[in-house]
Amino acid sequence: MQIEAIPSTPVYFPVQIAAAATAQQHLLIVERAEWLKPEQLNPLSDAASSLFVYLLGNTILRSSTQAQYECRSFNDGQSLWAMVDAFLSQARMGLRLYVIGSEPFLWQASAIATRYGMTTDAMQLELAGKPSRNVYCIHCRHTIRDAGTNLVTCPSCGKTLAVRAHFSRRLGAYIGVQADAEEPGVLPPVEELCR
Amino acid sequence: MSRNIDRIELRVEATRDLSPSLKHLRLVPAHGQGQLLAPASAGSHIVLTLRDASRTFRNAYSLTSKPGARDAYEIIVRRVQQSRGGSDFIHREIVPGTLLEATPPANLFAPVRTARRHLLIAAGVGITPFLSYLPELDALGQPFELHYCARDDEQTCFASWFGERPNARIYRDIEGHRLDVLALLRAQPVGTQLYVCGPDTLMDHVLASARDLGWPASTLHAERFGGSRGGAAFVVSLARSGFDVHVPGDVSLLDALEAAGVHADSQCRGGACGVCRTTVLDGCPEHRDYFLSAAERSEGRHIMPCVSRAAGKRLVLDL
Numbered sequence: 001m002q003i004e005a006i007p008s009t010p011v012y013f014p015v016q017i018a019a020a021a022t023a024q025q026h027l028l029i030v031e032r033a034e035w036l037k038p039e040q041l042n043p044l045s046d047a048a049s050s051l052f053v054y055l056l057g058n059t060i061l062r063s064s065t066q067a068q069y070e071c072r073s074f075n076d077g078q079s080l081w082a083m084v085d086a087f088l089s090q091a092r093m094g095l096r097l098y099v100i101g102s103e104p105f106l107w108q109a110s111a112i113a114t115r116y117g118m119t120t121d122a123m124q125l126e127l128a129g130k131p132s133r134n135v136y137c138i139h140c141r142h143t144i145r146d147a148g149t150n151l152v153t154c155p156s157c158g159k160t161l162a163v164r165a166h167f168s169r170r171l172g173a174y175i176g177v178q179a180d181a182e183e184p185g186v187l188p189p190v191e192e193l194c195r
Numbered sequence: 196m197s198r199n200i201d202r203i204e205l206r207v208e209a210t211r212d213l214s215p216s217l218k219h220l221r222l223v224p225a226h227g228q229g230q231l232l233a234p235a236s237a238g239s240h241i242v243l244t245l246r247d248a249s250r251t252f253r254n255a256y257s258l259t260s261k262p263g264a265r266d267a268y269e270i271i272v273r274r275v276q277q278s279r280g281g282s283d284f285i286h287r288e289i290v291p292g293t294l295l296e297a298t299p300p301a302n303l304f305a306p307v308r309t310a311r312r313h314l315l316i317a318a319g320v321g322i323t324p325f326l327s328y329l330p331e332l333d334a335l336g337q338p339f340e341l342h343y344c345a346r347d348d349e350q351t352c353f354a355s356w357f358g359e360r361p362n363a364r365i366y367r368d369i370e371g372h373r374l375d376v377l378a379l380l381r382a383q384p385v386g387t388q389l390y391v392c393g394p395d396t397l398m399d400h401v402l403a404s405a406r407d408l409g410w411p412a413s414t415l416h417a418e419r420f421g422g423s424r425g426g427a428a429f430v431v432s433l434a435r436s437g438f439d440v441h442v443p444g445d446v447s448l449l450d451a452l453e454a455a456g457v458h459a460d461s462q463c464r465g466g467a468c469g470v471c472r473t474t475v476l477d478g479c480p481e482h483r484d485y486f487l488s489a490a491e492r493s494e495g496r497h498i499m500p501c502v503s504r505a506a507g508k509r510l511v512l513d514l
Contacts, residue, residue, distance in 0.1 A: 117311030
């Protein structure tokens, strides 16, 4: 099911590191190593800048690139985000952030960067993997992770929620509203979400 | 009686010479005791209409009063030798009791309230918008640094506004006392927003340095009240009004239009806000604004009459 886009629906573009070659530092965070295309690691034209690559999962990047970068991999999200946090706490202005991953992953990174005062024009988010959304239940404020269909049941309050196109950047989630509020028991057909 | 919400009347309640070239004005509502002014946010300015015997000046001045104050607007005016005349007029003619026409406050230079840190760089009388930042940022509890390049008299005047603050530094135009812009910008932690106000040369240097270091565009904020530099005289033909206006070399296009009684929207009068954008039907503009994109400039279909002029002898405008 294609949820009709509205202005708050995020739009994603492929990460292009070379486009921001005037920056002093580049931090690239990747959820799964195979989602990073080797050509995305083109050598940076600015020799003074430096690239750091943080990978989730114990993988090593194929070394088919001449790019100079420092790569670290992390076993789990918790240690990854702790390291991102530590990196940002030391970072100076002139940092560019690039994130490749599922939607919840992208917005987790965005939330941490925003907490450090990074602006959206310093970040690039590239969506990868199968469609999956975080849904925020407006009735009980519970966030349902990785929903894959247009209707989800809130595990906290039990309501059946329709996933709306409205996206909260602060929460990193789509807004979920009780689907049968007007006619109890009458629900639209369940469909898989697509991009 | 008709009321124009784009115009307010103010009375000069008090003037104070801070130095031979710096004058402080306290402006209150012109009519009626107990009237309140609209509250202004930090970084706001008003545009004063100054009527000399021979011509009318409209100059923008930052409010130095505390944000939210409703009893009075305060401004500080530096007498500029090469000015279009507005600041000189204020120093010569304005006395307590003078009535002035002004615009309500507008803000093109508000601090980003969601920011993590603020870096303020000022030079000369460009310190004025930041005088309202100080109480605002204090109230928000957000960390900031103020770096001020001052002349002798400015240092004497303004040091007392922030003398005791550990986060304010004053620089002098003396070897060993100058501001090292690059070193300062390099040292800024991620999450810093940059604000600069002062002479064009300083602002251009600071902004270009920040861009070279990779500061994103949304973190760069500049307040320009440079006014127009003047140039060659030219004639502007107004297609809709059906007459021509002569623009002398020392008068801006906007001032000339207003003097001719042509209504043209305007706000900052410094080429920054974009409110006065006007369609060019014929002729080639000489762009001096900071609003139009490079593509729009080369296209030459629009002009900012507050600062820009004609590249040739004649312009035709859709006015």
